[in-house]
Amino acid sequence: MSDTSIKPKNKFILWGKAAGRCEYEGCNQPLWLDLLTKVELNTSYIAHIIADKSTGPRGDSVLSEKLKNDISNLMLLCDVHHRLIDVEDISGHSVERLRGMKRDHEERIDILTSIMPEKRSHILLYGANIGKHNAKVSWIEAALAMTPDRYPARREAFELGLTNNTFQDNEEKYWRLERENLQRQFDQKVKPNLQLGNVGHFSIFAFAPQPLLIELGRLLSDIPAADVYQLHREPKQNWNWQESPVSFDYIIKKPNSDHSKVAIILSLSATIDEKRITDVVGEDVSIWTVTVDNPNNDFLKSREQLVKFRELLRKLFDEIKAKHGHGNVLHVFPAVPVAIAVEIGRVWMPKADLPLLIYDENRGFSLVLTID
DSSP, rough: OOOOOOOHHHHHHHHHHHHOOOTTOOOOOOOBBBTTTOOOOOOEEEEEESSSSSTTOOOOHHHHHTTTTOGEEEEOOOHHHIIHHHISTTSSHHHHHHHHHHHHHHHHHHHHHOOGGGEEEEEEEOOOOOOTOOOOOOOOHHHHHHHOOOSSSSSEEESOTTTTTTOOTTTTHOOOOOOHHHHHHHHIIHHHHHHHOOOOOEEEEEEEEHHHHHHHHHOSSSSOEEEEEEOBBBSBBBOOOOOOOOOOOOOOOEEEEEEEEEEEESSSOOOOHHHHHHHHOOOSSEHHHHHHSOOOOOOOOHHHHHHHHHHHHHHHHHHHHHHHHHOEEEEEEEEHHHHHHHHHHHHOTTTSSSEEEEOOOOOEEEEEEEEO
């Protein structure tokens, strides 16, 4: 433990750089608050990376005296981690390791606190059961994915979704209950804030069956500004956008002949054969397909790919309506990432586009949702 009296100026600078939180990796505990009683008090310790005495933890015959009051050699820590690095596990905490912790923490704080007010965004979370898997999206995962481009406007999110729903997506009641619940929660939680002008921007994190994600997008529309995020599985599961692939493009396959019915296959995260469509709606159907070179679950890497899809779908909806008539309906067979599913609903325009009949795949396609 240190015997040096740290200069008040350096204490204030260190508190500012650390934002009053423990700088030990993975801790981040607020040091102005007792988390149990919520009493506000100073619980911090200032530790030396290189001890202030040559005989102390990580001490040095020359540097100890030279750096004992240097801000680059000081860390703000909670009691537990102060004792850990100076008493319990000195050998496990080298100078290099502690400097890395200090650097990473203070760089993160610098990035977060430099974000301007116009970058505020309200987090919207939506989860619904997919098969036997319960979907839960966390606020902290969302907040981490947003920065440094945006930051959460509030500590609370707009949370939509039916918790503990025992119905599964192979049951007819599931779709009725989930859709009605989504609509009601949207009307109660989101719509009033939009009408009052309380929300300037949304950051949307959703994980649910694709027809419900399309419905969420329809409810939001493209009127409020929003960023829609994608859950990536590789190389590490998170919601952070990655770099755009080189020379990426979507492929559009148009029908060879006209029929009374019209369908669109969105074959992006998996391949959908046309026969599976005709098995459901019959042979009298014109099929349009949007696909990529290698359909797979993780093809959507970047925000740029998502924007490109929005632009493509807007033009495609117009072209399909012009070719097949305003009185038709569009059968939609999606195999798409979650972000694209939400954007399908946001792109669709109720007064301009054909009504959508949305199908879900569960050992075969079945009609589960109508958007009119």
